[in-house]
Amino acid sequence: MKNLRFRSLLAAALLLLPVAASAQSICFWTPDQDLVPIRIYIDEEYIGDVTAAFAAQPELDTPGTLSVDTTPVRHSLTAVDKYGRVFKSWSGTLTPQPGKIYFERLHGRGFREVNRKDYAFVFLDWVPLFPLPRYYRYGRYIEDLYPLEDQGLLVGMAATAVGATAAMGVAASRNWNVADSRFPYFAVGLGTEYFGTLCEWRNTTQFKYRFGNKGGVSILGDVGIASFPRSWEESVVPTFCVGAGLDYGGLGFSLRYKPAVGMSWDTFLVARLEYDWWITDVFALDFHAGFGVGGYGAKGLMDYYDFPFGFGFLFRL
Numbered sequence: 477m478k479n480l481r482f483r484s485l486l487a488a489a490l491l492l493l494p495v496a497a498s499a500q501s502i503c504f505w506t507p508d509q510d511l512v513p514i515r516i517y518i519d520e521e522y523i524g525d526v527t528a529a530f531a532a533q534p535e536l537d538t539p540g541t542l543s544v545d546t547t548p549v550r551h552s553l554t555a556v557d558k559y560g561r562v563f564k565s566w567s568g569t570l571t572p573q574p575g576k577i578y579f580e581r582l583h584g585r586g587f588r589e590v591n592r593k594d595y596a597f598v599f600l601d602w603v604p605l606f607p608l609p610r611y612y613r614y615g616r617y618i619e620d621l622y623p624l625e626d627q628g629l630l631v632g633m634a635a636t637a638v639g640a641t642a643a644m645g646v647a648a649s650r651n652w653n654v655a656d657s658r659f660p661y662f663a664v665g666l667g668t669e670y671f672g673t674l675c676e677w678r679n680t681t682q683f684k685y686r687f688g689n690k691g692g693v694s695i696l697g698d699v700g701i702a703s704f705p706r707s708w709e710e711s712v713v714p715t716f717c718v719g720a721g722l723d724y725g726g727l728g729f730s731l732r733y734k735p736a737v738g739m740s741w742d743t744f745l746v747a748r749l750e751y752d753w754w755i756t757d758v759f760a761l762d763f764h765a766g767f768g769v770g771g772y773g774a775k776g777l778m779d780y781y782d783f784p785f786g787f788g789f790l791f792r793l
Contacts, residue, residue, distance in 0.1 A: 500572035504542040504555065505534055508584040510773035514563075516542050517554035520597040526555075526582065533579055548572050553580070554595065559772065560604030561587035562595060585622065623769050623778045630781075633767055637731070637747045644722035644729045651691030651724060658726070658754055660687040661792045667698060667762070669786025674770055676742055678702045678715050682788055692723040696730055702742060714740045719748075726752040726760075736774050743777045744770030746784055758792045 504516050509529035516523045528540025537543045550571045555563035565586030572578060592599050623630045667682040680700030686692055702715035721730025728750045736743040746768030754760040764786055771779025 500548055500574055500576055500578070501536055501543060501545050502553075502570070502572065502578045502580060503534070503536050503538075504544075504580045504582060505530055505538075505540075506582040506584075507531065508582075510776065511557040511559075511582070511584055511587065513558055514582055515556045515598070515602070516544075517556070517598065518544070518546065518551050520552065520554070533581070536577055546572055548574050554598065555580075555582050555587075556595075556598050556604075557582075557587050558605045559587075560589075560592070560599070562590045562598075564588045564590075585625070623781060630769070633747070633769075633781075636767075640729045640747070640749070641722065644724060647724035648688065648691035648693065648722045652688050654690040656690040656725065659689055659692055660685075662686075663760070663790040663792045665760075665762075665788055665790035667786060667788025669764070669784050671744070671770065671782045671784045673780045673782040674742060674744070674772075675704055676702050677704075678786075680715065682790070684790060686723060688723065690725055694721045694723055694728055694730060695719075696721060696732060702740075713742070714738075715742065716740065717744075721748075721750075726754065728752070732766075734770075736772065736776065741772055742770065743772070743774075744768055744782065744784075745777060746770070746782070748784075752790065760790045760792070761787065762790055763787045 504514070504526050506512060506514055506526050506529050512529060513525040513527050515525055523544055524542045526540070526542050530538075530540070534541050548571070550569055552569050553566065554568070557563075563582055563586045565583070566580070570578065570580075662683075662685045664681065664683050666680070668677070668679050670677050678698075678700060679702075680698035682698040683696070685695045687694075696719040697717065699716040700714075701712055703712045715734065717732045717734040719730050719732030721728045730748050730750065731745070732748060733745050734740075734743055746766045748764050748766035750762060750764035752760045752762045765784070767781070767783050769778055769780065770782050771777055
């Protein structure tokens, strides 16, 4: 009797072995370090995080991936990066087949801003590093236009920048030796500007070295703080930028660049039309508006289009 019972248990175990050996698994991974940690939800239940990036597809259960075993029924999948964006470059559902391993690559271009009310199960107990609020312009959300994917506007911006640089270059060269008592000078002052798409307000101490005469060249820079007043939790981080421009009198056209470094995680490259109005010999008001690209993180420069504008004042030293 005991032998019969043992044989029955052994037979049952042998029958279950193929099922265990053919368990279906999902491995979530990303090639983009700037996105991690990425939170993973299956059937609206938080499972864990992807915490590292890989240049090529890793193996199942590699540390830094999120590898899970699941049942062969239809599941909903949700991935959310550290900025609160949801991965949209998949159907959002998966029905695993027994014995198969599924590798889900979560690339940066697949994450999009969403209506967070539609994903309440994500944001009820978690606040992202900083959110990217939606900003409506020209009948579309500017965040939904990605410069590397929607290149029409990018080409137009580049053509405008080249044309403006050429025009200002001619004006500067032809008037380089035309005397103007305002130039050259070195000036410092305070400035403020707003980036509408990045929802970023920059308040800075600005520096400007303008050499030449009526036609000239400027070296620009600033340093200060950037705030994100429309975020869930207001963030204030250090900021800075450097640039150079061509000038005709008080009118200038410049390019400015800011990399993402350390805590200063915003980045941008913008062209700027500016005018310095010298009210006295030593005091000027400056006004500027521009266009360009920007984003968040070391790889975020080409994430969004933006159209910053601002003003400030300068003291000639």
